[in-house]
Amino acid sequence: MPGIAGITAPRTEARVGRMLDALSHRGPAGRAAEEADGITLGVVWTTLQPETGDRLQGEHLVADETSNSRFARAQISDGQLLLERDPLGVAPLYYGTTAEGHLCFASEVKGLLSETREVREFPPGHRYTAGRFESLDGRPPEPPLQGSPERIAGDLRLHLERAVARRVAGTAAGSWLSGGLDSSTMAALARPHLSRLPTFAAGFAGAPDLQYARAVAEHLDTDHHEILVTLEDLVEALPEVIYHLESFDALLVRSSLVNFLASRRAGDHVPAVLSGEAGDELFAGYDYLRDLPTEDLSAELADITGRLHNTALQRVDRSAAAYGTVAFVGFTDPDLVDYARRIPAEYKLHNGVEKWILRRAMEDSLPAQVVHRRKDKFWSGAGVQDLVARYAEEHISDADFRRERRLSNGWQLHSREELMYYRTFREHFGDLDDLSWMGRTKGAPVAA
Numbered sequence: 001m002p003g004i005a006g007i008t009a010p011r012t013e014a015r016v017g018r019m020l021d022a023l024s025h026r027g028p029a030g031r032a033a034e035e036a037d038g039i040t041l042g043v044v045w046t047t048l049q050p051e052t053g054d055r056l057q058g059e060h061l062v063a064d065e066t067s068n069s070r071f072a073r074a075q076i077s078d079g080q081l082l083l084e085r086d087p088l089g090v091a092p093l094y095y096g097t098t099a100e101g102h103l104c105f106a107s108e109v110k111g112l113l114s115e116t117r118e119v120r121e122f123p124p125g126h127r128y129t130a131g132r133f134e135s136l137d138g139r140p141p142e143p144p145l146q147g148s149p150e151r152i153a154g155d156l157r158l159h160l161e162r163a164v165a166r167r168v169a170g171t172a173a174g175s176w177l178s179g180g181l182d183s184s185t186m187a188a189l190a191r192p193h194l195s196r197l198p199t200f201a202a203g204f205a206g207a208p209d210l211q212y213a214r215a216v217a218e219h220l221d222t223d224h225h226e227i228l229v230t231l232e233d234l235v236e237a238l239p240e241v242i243y244h245l246e247s248f249d250a251l252l253v254r255s256s257l258v259n260f261l262a263s264r265r266a267g268d269h270v271p272a273v274l275s276g277e278a279g280d281e282l283f284a285g286y287d288y289l290r291d292l293p294t295e296d297l298s299a300e301l302a303d304i305t306g307r308l309h310n311t312a313l314q315r316v317d318r319s320a321a322a323y324g325t326v327a328f329v330g331f332t333d334p335d336l337v338d339y340a341r342r343i344p345a346e347y348k349l350h351n352g353v354e355k356w357i358l359r360r361a362m363e364d365s366l367p368a369q370v371v372h373r374r375k376d377k378f379w380s381g382a383g384v385q386d387l388v389a390r391y392a393e394e395h396i397s398d399a400d401f402r403r404e405r406r407l408s409n410g411w412q413l414h415s416r417e418e419l420m421y422y423r424t425f426r427e428h429f430g431d432l433d434d435l436s437w438m439g440r441t442k443g444a445p446v447a448a
Contacts, residue, residue: 001026001046001091001107001317001320001321001325001326001327002026002027002043002044002045002046002107002326003020003023003026003027003043003044003106003107003108003111003321004041004042004043004072004073004074004093004105004106004107005019005020005023005041005042005043005104005105005106005107005111006019006039006040006041006042006074006081006104006105006106007019007039007040007098007102007103007104007115008038008039008081008102008103008104009038009039009040009098009100009102010035010038010039010040011035011040012035012040013033013034013035013040013042015040015114015115016033016040016041016042017033017042018114019042019104019106019111019112019114019115020033020042020043020044020111022106022108022110022111022113022114023044023106023107023108023110023111024044025244025321025322025323025324026044026046026107026108026321026324027043027044027045027046027324028044028046028047028324029045029046029047029324030044030045031043031044031045036076037076037079037080038079039076039081041074041076046271046324046325046326047271047324048171048271048272048326070086070090070091070329070332071084071085071086071091072084072085072086072091072092072093072107072122073085074105080129080130081103081128081129082127082128082129083095083105083122083127083128083129084126084127084128084136085122085123085124085125085126086124086125087124087125087136087137087334087337088124088125088278088305088308088309088313088332088337089124089125089308089309089310089313090309090313090316090317090329090332091107091317092107092108092309092314092317093105093106093107093121093122094106094107094108094109094111094112094119094120094121094122094437095112095119095120095122095128096112096115096116096117096118096119096120097116097118098115098116099115099116104116105122108246108318108321109246109429109437110243110246110428110429113429117430117432117433117434118434119432119434119437120436120437121309121310121436121437124306124309125137141341142338142341142342143342144342144343144344145339145342145343145344149347149357149360150360152343152347152357153357153360153361154361155339156339156340156343156357156358156361157361157362159333159335159336159339159340160185160189160330160336160361160362161189162333162335162336163330163331163333163335163336164186164189164190164193164274164330165189165193166333167190167272167274167328167330167333168190168193168194168272168274168328169193171271171272172194172270172271172272173190173194173197173270173271173272173273173274173328174197174198174199174200174266174269174270174272174273174274175187175190175197175198175199175200175222175273175274175275176199176200176201176259176262176263176266176273176274176275176276177199177200177201177213177216177217177222177224178201178209178212178213178276179201179208179209179210179211179212179213179214179215179216179370179373180209180212180276180370180373180375181276181279181285181355181358181359181362181366181370181371181373182276182277182278182279182280182285182331183274183275183276184212184216184276184362184366184370185276185279185330185358185362185365185366186274186275186276186328186330186331187199187216187220187222187274188216188220188362188365188366189330189365190274191220191221191222196223197220197222197223198222198223198224198225198266198269198270199213199216199217199220199222199223199224199225200224200225200227200262200263200265200266200273201213201214201217201224201225201226201227201262202226202227202228202229202258202259202261202262202265203227203228203229203258203384204228204229204230204384205228210226210228212369212370212373213226214226215367215369215370216366216367216370219366219367225265225266225269227261227262227265229258229261231387231388231391233261234257234258234384234387234388235388235391237257237260237261238253238257238421238424239424239427239428240260240322241253241256241257241260242421242424242425242428243428244260244318244319244321244322245314245315245318246314246318246425246429246438247314247421247425247438247439248413248418248421248422248424248425248438249311249418249421249438249439249440249441249444250389250414250415250417250418250421250441250444251441251444252311252312252314252315252439252441253421254384254388254389254417255312255315256315256318256319257384257388258384259315259316259319260319260322262319263319263320263322263323263325264322264323266323266325267323267324267325270325271324271325271326272325272326272327272328273320273325273326273327273328274327274328274329274330275316275320275327275328275329275330276330276331277308277312277313277315277316277329277331277332278305278308278312278313278329278331278332278337279331279355279358280355280375281301281304281305281308282301282305282331282337282340282341283340283343283348283354283355283357283358284297284301284345284348284349284354284355285354285355285375286304286354286375287354287375288443289301289349289354290349290352290354294345294346294349295345297345297348297349298341298345301341301345301348302341303442304442305337307439307442309439310437310438310439311439311440311441313329313332314439316329343357354374354375355375359371359372388417389415389416389417391420392415392416392417392419392420393416393417395420396416396419396420398416400416400419401413401415401416401419404419404422405419407422407435408431408433409432409433409434409435411435414444
């Protein structure tokens, strides 16, 4: 995915150039840095849109990282810097202050560390101008939908089709394919628009994800790629994954390992991939949601959707960007999100069946065993399960964990697995006292 960086100071092209060096994986096709009105902007871009959208452009200097529903935009107009980020935070953006007191910003934390150690995440759905933040959306929420489940499922299907078509039209794209309902939905709806659809599934031999992904690939007639992994592959990939992911959150890192390996293969074949991320949050795909009263479900879904920007969507972004590709997250299409939020909660979790209305919308396009497949944790379906956690327990003692679990900012690490990840994180980025920009998975188990 493309990347942007900048400093609100003149004669800083060389410094912005160093920031872009740290983001070079995001834009292997080219880079540029320019100054206007005492502000320097830089951008790296991919081959996907080499002439528009990802470069310094226009009458006013703009560094634009836009692709459908995702955008992180920096613009100089009338001598002022304007920054914006999309409502769900699909596109990443961080900011800080240089030693001279100038604002600096970048698409990844590593792009800022040559200028500042005090990093903040730019809030999703906000604009920064004239020294202050303001919301991009002041609309009141719309009322729940009325109508039969058949009608709502049919309208949902139309929104899904439009969301995917907007992303793949005129583009050579593939799809990450876990064999779950969400990624299978993206692949199924993209297939009619593409003469060839490469799909990519990774996991341990015999993992359920590989079996289900193979069934979907055969059903859709895709150019399917299976990546068989071992524990040794995961351990070897850990330093690179943590460097790109910029996190040591145990559940996020664990779910990213297989995703990165699939993305590495995809980067050899296509400039863009579809991801099924956000389907669980919009349509109630998690087991624990069954224990909530129906009247509390919509608020919980809004909460976990609002947490995606620095957890699961960060995983999607970094997995793709590490190999110079763009991830199309169809479920984050604004029109689709607005419609999904209005679907009554009892149609999302219906008689104990999660994502019931989405299953209804897709039942004529996917194999029955996939439409009715129950939700697996990402690492469980891929066969990772607790293998990495057990590896950490074999290599980190209880005494080490007790001694090192409390960080300088007051956080406590949840497990020995998380300590293993943190040690690698610290090797890459040093001791950062302020980690407020880093997301933590909601409900992660904590060791006693």
